[in-house]
Structures are given as structure tokens and as C-alpha cells.
Amino acid sequence: MSGPREVAVVGGGLTPFGVRGVTWAELAQEAGEVLFRTVPNLRAADVDSLFVGAAEPERFAFQSHVAPLVAEQMGLAPHRIVQRTELACASGQSAIRSAYAAIRAGLSDIAVAVGVEKMNIPDMAEANSAMACVLDRPWDAAHGLTAPPFFAMVAQRHMLEHGTTDEQLAAVSQKNHRFANANPVAQFYEKKFDREKLLRLPLVAPPLRLGDCSSMTDGAGAVVLAAEDRVSEFTDTPAWIRGSGQYSDFHNLANMGSLTQWSGLVRASREALRSARIGPGDLDFAELHDCFTISEIIEYEAIGFCGPGEGGSFVADGRSDLGGDVVVNPRGGLLGCGHPLGATGIAQAVEVVDQFAHRVDPARQVPDPEWAMVHNLSGSANVHSVMVYERGG
Amino acid sequence: MPTAVVEVAPRKRSKARKAKLLPPEPAREVPGPGERPARLPYLLDLYPAESAAQTRLAPFFEGLREGRFLSTHCRKDGRVLWPPRIVCPVCHTSDLTWVDLPQTGRIYAFSAILAGAPSGLEEELPRVVGLVELDGSPLRIFGRIVGVEWPECRIGMRVRVEPFSLPDGRAYYAFRVVR
Numbered sequence: 001m002s003g004p005r006e007v008a009v010v011g012g013g014l015t016p017f018g019v020r021g022v023t024w025a026e027l028a029q030e031a032g033e034v035l036f037r038t039v040p041n042l043r044a045a046d047v048d049s050l051f052v053g054a055a056e057p058e059r060f061a062f063q064s065h066v067a068p069l070v071a072e073q074m075g076l077a078p079h080r081i082v083q084r085t086e087l088a089c090a091s092g093q094s095a096i097r098s099a100y101a102a103i104r105a106g107l108s109d110i111a112v113a114v115g116v117e118k119m120n121i122p123d124m125a126e127a128n129s130a131m132a133c134v135l136d137r138p139w140d141a142a143h144g145l146t147a148p149p150f151f152a153m154v155a156q157r158h159m160l161e162h163g164t165t166d167e168q169l170a171a172v173s174q175k176n177h178r179f180a181n182a183n184p185v186a187q188f189y190e191k192k193f194d195r196e197k198l199l200r201l202p203l204v205a206p207p208l209r210l211g212d213c214s215s216m217t218d219g220a221g222a223v224v225l226a227a228e229d230r231v232s233e234f235t236d237t238p239a240w241i242r243g244s245g246q247y248s249d250f251h252n253l254a255n256m257g258s259l260t261q262w263s264g265l266v267r268a269s270r271e272a273l274r275s276a277r278i279g280p281g282d283l284d285f286a287e288l289h290d291c292f293t294i295s296e297i298i299e300y301e302a303i304g305f306c307g308p309g310e311g312g313s314f315v316a317d318g319r320s321d322l323g324g325d326v327v328v329n330p331r332g333g334l335l336g337c338g339h340p341l342g343a344t345g346i347a348q349a350v351e352v353v354d355q356f357a358h359r360v361d362p363a364r365q366v367p368d369p370e371w372a373m374v375h376n377l378s379g380s381a382n383v384h385s386v387m388v389y390e391r392g393g
Numbered sequence: 394m395p396t397a398v399v400e401v402a403p404r405k406r407s408k409a410r411k412a413k414l415l416p417p418e419p420a421r422e423v424p425g426p427g428e429r430p431a432r433l434p435y436l437l438d439l440y441p442a443e444s445a446a447q448t449r450l451a452p453f454f455e456g457l458r459e460g461r462f463l464s465t466h467c468r469k470d471g472r473v474l475w476p477p478r479i480v481c482p483v484c485h486t487s488d489l490t491w492v493d494l495p496q497t498g499r500i501y502a503f504s505a506i507l508a509g510a511p512s513g514l515e516e517e518l519p520r521v522v523g524l525v526e527l528d529g530s531p532l533r534i535f536g537r538i539v540g541v542e543w544p545e546c547r548i549g550m551r552v553r554v555e556p557f558s559l560p561d562g563r564a565y566y567a568f569r570v571v572r
Contacts, residue, residue: 123512124509125510125511125512125513125514125515126437126512128509128510128511128512129437129439129511129512129513131511132439132511133439136476137439138439138440138441138442138476139441139475139476139535140535141439141511142439142440142441142565143522143535143536143537143567144506144510144511144514144517144520144522144537145522145535146506146509146510146511148504148506148509149504149505149506149522152504153502153503153504153523153524154502156502156503156504156548157501157502160548202507202508203507204507204508204509205504205505205506205507205509206504206505206507206543207504208504252475252476252535253524253533253534253535254475254476254532254533254534254535255475259502259524
């Protein structure tokens with residue numbers, strides 16, 4: 001074989017996201033049902049590799065070694081590579097990245113990337129402990145640090161340094177909830193949030209209110225990746241993976257540079273765009289990691305959709321909405337869809353596939369999209385994972 | 394670069410501030426090293442293992458009991474590291490030494506946990522937490538902030554390190570607002 005092969009995501013689907021009356025393993029079965037329904041030409045015997053994105057099954061379901069569990073639940077018998085990928089909130093994208101690398105290197109031809117997370121458990125304090133130990137547990141989390149107070153400090157500094165307002169934070173949530181109202185699998189599909197309602201929701205970690213925070217969510221999903229010579233078996237509109245970048249630059253908060261300028265995302269997104277040979281202005285839409293409203297605002301700035309400190313006005317002026325410079329989170333984002341850690345990255349990839357195939361609700365369909373970016377941060381924004389997709393066909 | 398860092402002289406006896414319970418710290422039952430868990434299972438206990446049988450960073454916790462706030466300093470490249478470590482991440486030497494960190498600083502950023510606390514902290518809300526810039530040091534360290542209600546907390550407030558004891562005898566630290 002000469003040179004690396006091109007790789008595409010050729011299809012996939014999601015379970016409903018929300019507070020679900022199902023177990024972890026049942027979510028994996030549901031992912032199998034939806035995968036084979038949404039990719040009708042997929043034969044289980046053709047899936048040579050399986051990558052399972054799951055952040056904390058030990059914590060949330062008291063279950064390790066989940067890759068063979070998922071294979072059994074989904075009726076797959078991978079014979080080349082089978083493994084779990086864990087990168088906290090980016091575990092789902094991590095599964096896709098690993099499948100991409102395997103196919104590109106010639107070690108796999110058809111791989112399935114799955115994401116499963118069951119976060120609503122009887123004792124939610126234990127679930128919060130699970131979220132706390134994503135951070136530097138003995139030195140940061142032992143003081144009480146979890147994601148909301150961390151991103152609250154980020155928001156506080158961004159407000160201080162750039163004059164970002166509560167209303168601008170709410171604009172992110174309002175936009176993403178409105179898109180989620182057009183996405184039937186979203187956790188908040190049927191819940192309406194206008195600006196005034198969002199600004200009246202209770203504080204979780206000031207200045208962040210409930211509507212500024214993504215939820216603890218149960219959900220799963222699966223996508224199929226195929227080598228270039230197998231893509232046409234599955235779809236006419238493949239989502240070709242054209243660019244990739246990732247950066248990890250600290251763990252303990254003492255070793256984070258600026259709270260408000262995420263140099264790791266600057267580097268990861270530049271690398272992803274460079275490898276795709278495009279610039280941020282070429283993107284039609286972007287699935288960005290809006291675990292908190294402030295995250296999306298800083299991500300606009302780091303990727304280069306706007307200048308440093310301009311993220312608040314960027315969203316308030318509608319520049320990240322349909323009809324703006326770039327549509328951000330037309331799926332409904334983590335804020336509107338919920339954030340089942342391992343499944344989020346899979347859901348973003350499904351959105352890329354469905355947007356490219358023009359099969360989402362018109363209220364969130366990006367007009368004729370050709371280029372898309374997917375981003376996940378994980379932990380305290382200490383890792384950034386970015387992929388760039390081009391529509392084929 | 395390390396500033397305002399004093400190397401610890403081995404025989405120096407500090408005027409020990411006795412480690413004491415923080416007044417706002419309600420009694421907690423957390424498992425101690427080698428003990429059977431009283432309330433929280435070992436894998437839900439957020440606080441670090443600190444005995445010499447469990448960690449090479451035990452001097453940090455012994456220091457807290459003597460009213461000291463220590464970290465490690467790389468003899469080779471001069472960096473003061475946080476959290477304390479056993480190998481320098483830059484030059485990969487284990488030739489590190491314990492140094493006293495400044496015990497005072499200013500709040501750089503803060504929030505308060507009003508909901509969503511981990512196991513064991515549910516009854517300690519609201520809980521003010523923040524990043525503290527230590528005086529004369531490049532270090533910005535995260536910790537709980539006591540002695541202030543969150544609506545009155547402000548960036549720039551002066552704080553000092555306050556060691557305290559967990560009910561099982563382990564030592565930990567918070568930052569107390571200095572008026």
C-alpha cells in the first residue's frame with residue numbers, strides 16, 4: 001500500500017439522550033439497534049474493529065473492560081482491534097480518532113466507534129464525585145473542585161478582562177436550546193428557554209446559572225468509519241476526515257496559563273485546519289464543546305472566528321447562528337442535547353453526517369454545508385481535540 | 394522563576410502553629426490510611442493518602458502539621474513545582490528538595506459551589522473556592538476559601554494558608570481571608 005488512506009465517517013445514529021430508565025449495557029444495545037437501522041448496508045461481519053468511548057463506566061456502572069461488553073451487546077465480533085478509549089468528556093471523539101488512525105494506517109478497513117455513558121444514578125453525589133476525579137483529585141478536587149466552579153472562575157475572569165455579560169452567556173444557551181428544540185434525541189427537545197427564563201434560573205456556581213451548564217445525561221451512539229475503497233458501499237455523502245489536531249498542556253490548575261485564552265485549543269485547531277488546508281473562515285458549521293456557555297465563547301476566540309475578548313458580542317450579534325459567519329452547534333450542543341460524556345463526541349459526528357446528507361430538521365439545517373469542525377475539550381479545558389470534515393459526493 | 398522561596402534547613406525548628414480544625418469545617422468521617430472506611434469508601438475519598446507508607450510526598454503533610462506550606466524545588470533547573478512531585482517534569486531528575494512556599498496571597502478568581510457537591514461535601518454548601526496568587530511567587534494555587542461568604546468575596550482579597558486536620562488525623566489546607 002502506498003501512503004495513508006483516506007477515511008470517512010459513513011453513517012451512524014444515536015439513542016435518545018436524557019434521564020433514561022435503562023442500564024449502561026442496555027444503552028449499548030440501543031446503540032446497536034440504531035446503528036444497523038441508520039446504516040442499512042452494514043454487516044456485522046464486516047466490522048473488523050471496535051472502539052468504545054466511555055469516560056467512567058467504573059464509576060457510573062461499576063463495570064470495567066467495556067469493549068467486549070459492548071461488542072456482545074451490539075452483536076459485533078471485532079477481529080483486528082478492540083479497545084476502550086477514555087479521555088473524559090472527549091472519550092467519544094477519542095474513539096473516532098483511534099478508528100481513523102487505525103484505518104488510515106491500514107490496520108482496519110471498517111471500524112465502529114461507539115460512545116456510551118450512563119450518568120444518572122441513584123446517588124447523584126457519587127456521580128459528582130465521578131466528575132470531580134476527572135480533575136487533579138488530591139490537589140484540586142479535594143477542595144471541592146468540579147467542572148461548574150472551574151468554568152465559573154473562567155467566566156468571572158472573562159467578564160473582568162473583556163466585559164462579557166450574563167446576557168451574552170445566556171445568548172449561547174438560548175441559541176443552542178433553540179436548535180435542540182429541532183433535534184428529537186436532545187435531552188431538552190421539548191423544553192423552551194428564552195433569554196429571560198435563562199437569566200432567572202438558579203445559580204449553580206456564580207456567575208454560572210443552571211442554563212449555563214450542560215447536564216448529567218444518559219445516552220449512547222455509534223458511527224461507522226470506512227477506508228476510502230469501502231466508503232461507497234454505505235453512502236453518497238461521506239464525511240471525509242481531512243484534518244486533526246489535539247493538544248494537552250496541563251493537569252493541575254496551577255499549571256494552566258491564562259484562564260481565558262486557551263492556547264491548547266489555538267494549537268489544536270490550527271493543526272486541524274492546517275492539515276485540512278483550510279482556514280476558520282472556510283467552515284460552514286462547527287460542533288464546539290459547550291459544556292458551559294463560557295466555553296463556547298472562548299472557543300470562538302481560540303479557533304479564530306473572532307478576536308480575543310470578542311466572543312460575547314460574536315454570539316449576541318448572531319454571528320454563530322444560522323445566517324451568521326459560521327453556524328455553531330446546530331445539533332443543540334451539550335447545553336441543549338445533554339452531555340453523556342462518551343456519547344457526546346459520537347453525537348457530534350452523527351450531526352456532521354446528517355448535516356452533510358441534508359436530513360436534519362430545516363430549523364437547524366445548515367445551507368449546503370461542505371466543511372465542518374468538531375471540537376471537544378476535556379477536564380479543565382486541559383485537553384483539546386479537534387477534527388475537520390469535508391463533505392464528499 | 395522561583396522567588397520568595399526559602400530552602401528548608403533540615404534542623405530548623407519552626408515556631409509550629411498547631412494544625413487545627415477549621416471552624417467552618419463540619420465533622421467528617423473519612424477513612425484514614427490503613428483504616429477501614431468509616432463512612433466514605435476509599436475510592437470516594439477525595440483527600441490524598443499522606444502517610445510515608447503510602448506516598449513519597451509525606452513531608453508535605455508533616456509540614457502542614459508544623460504550620461508550614463511546602464513544595465518541591467528542582468535543584469537542577471531551579472523551578473518550584475506545584476503540586477509537589479518526586480521527579481522534575483522538565484529535567485527529569487529526582488534531585489528535588491522541599492522548600493517553604495509563601496503562605497499569603499491574593500484571590501485571583503473564585504466561585505462558590507451552590508449545588509452539585511461530591512459525596513461527603515453535600516452538607517458543606519455553599520462552599521467558596523478560588524485560585525490564589527501566592528505573594529512573590531509565580532504559583533497560582535487552587536483551594537477552598539474560608540472566612541468569607543460568597544456574596545462578599547472579591548478578587549484581590551488577601552488570604553493566608555490555613556492547615557486543618559481531618560477527623561482521622563490527616564492534614565489538609567485551605568485559604569482563609571485575612572481582614
